[in-house]
Amino acid sequence: MTRIDRFRALHAAPGAFVIPNPWDAGSARLLAGLGFQALATTSAGLAFGLGRRDGAAGRAETLANARAIVEAVDLPVSADLENGFSHDPEGCAATLRDAAAVGLAGGSIEDATGDPAHPIYGFDQAVERVAAAAEAARALPFVLTARAENYLHGKPDLDDTIRRLQAFSKAGAEVLYAPGLTELSQIRTLCAAVDKPVNVVMGLKGKPFTVAELAEAGVKRISLGGSLARTALAALQRAAIEIRDQGSFGFAAEALTSREVEAYMAPHKGDAG
Numbered sequence: 001m002t003r004i005d006r007f008r009a010l011h012a013a014p015g016a017f018v019i020p021n022p023w024d025a026g027s028a029r030l031l032a033g034l035g036f037q038a039l040a041t042t043s044a045g046l047a048f049g050l051g052r053r054d055g056a057a058g059r060a061e062t063l064a065n066a067r068a069i070v071e072a073v074d075l076p077v078s079a080d081l082e083n084g085f086s087h088d089p090e091g092c093a094a095t096l097r098d099a100a101a102v103g104l105a106g107g108s109i110e111d112a113t114g115d116p117a118h119p120i121y122g123f124d125q126a127v128e129r130v131a132a133a134a135e136a137a138r139a140l141p142f143v144l145t146a147r148a149e150n151y152l153h154g155k156p157d158l159d160d161t162i163r164r165l166q167a168f169s170k171a172g173a174e175v176l177y178a179p180g181l182t183e184l185s186q187i188r189t190l191c192a193a194v195d196k197p198v199n200v201v202m203g204l205k206g207k208p209f210t211v212a213e214l215a216e217a218g219v220k221r222i223s224l225g226g227s228l229a230r231t232a233l234a235a236l237q238r239a240a241i242e243i244r245d246q247g248s249f250g251f252a253a254e255a256l257t258s259r260e261v262e263a264y265m266a267p268h269k270g271d272a273g
Contacts, residue, residue: 007038007076007105007143011175011197016215018222019199021080023049023229024065025072026265032073033264038105039073041066043080044226048233054226055114059085059095067102072266076105078145084109087121089132096136096144106143108177109133111164112153119153127167134172145199146173151180158186162193169196175221182206184217191218203227 001009010017019038022028023045031039044054046065057065066079079099084092092109099107111126112119121129130146137144146168148161158181165176177199181187184207191198197220202209204225214222239251 003074003076003103003105004141004143007078008174010038010076011143011220016211016219016222018211018224019078021045021224021226021228022069023226025068027228027232028069028072028077029266030261030264032075036075038076038078039069040078040223041069041080042224042226042229043082045229048226048229055082063098063102066099066104070103077103078106078108078143079104081107081109083112083114083121084129084133087113087125089128092129093132093136096133096142097140100140100142104142106145106175108145108147108175110147110149112147112149120149120155123164123167126164127171130168130173131171137174138172143174144172145175145177146171147177147179149179151178151182156180158189162190165190165194169194175199177201179225180204184209184213187214187219188217197221199223201225203230 017037019040020031020036021040021042022031023042028039041062043057043062046062047054047057050057050061062079062081066077070077081095081099084095086092086095096107109130111121111129113121134144136142146165148164148168150157150161161178165178169176174196176194176196178190179201181190181200187200198218199221200214200219201223204227211222242248242251
């Protein structure tokens, strides 16, 4: 089976699966080594690694990061393609084609504009952008996820979010995603209202639902966004504060050893095997 075949099979299998978000090739190797069956990139994790705020990584940097992760593992990888790095439907389609060219099995296009004054595309424009991306995806092939971003941008309107996801499904998206829902009842209502697999994100503030609870609510895919990258940075911050303020190095007791880390990494080209 190709990576895309395996990715689609995960969405068709019973229950829910977790698709964690590495931020570079090394974190991807570790997650693959732990047995996860698919991975997704994170725009926030990439931006933080570049010393920038979320949303500040460009198209070329995003695709280069995705390529590095794809080449590091033998798993399906889906990319956070933000708003397709274009306001125009044609630009979204071009981004999908370039994403497939780096080996990605899928990717997401969101309806957030990146403009704080007008954070969400109008309904018709949002649907047109997904339709163009879906047309490109069908020709590749490529698993397109369409995202409705209302809840992340101060518009907690479940009816409008469902309306958008239903339209995105009709336009050809294979997976639907509305990040920011914080109540299991909202998630259950959304899942019941759409006809495609639903992705939710865990690791944001709110109730920490379990995989079993989300599966019972109808969720198919659970991503983690930038939460793993933020967890790693939290450990770095705690260690650095200990060194700065206490002059001690107790943090090392919880660190992986070099041997433990290297067990997940690719062998040196000169090594046997």
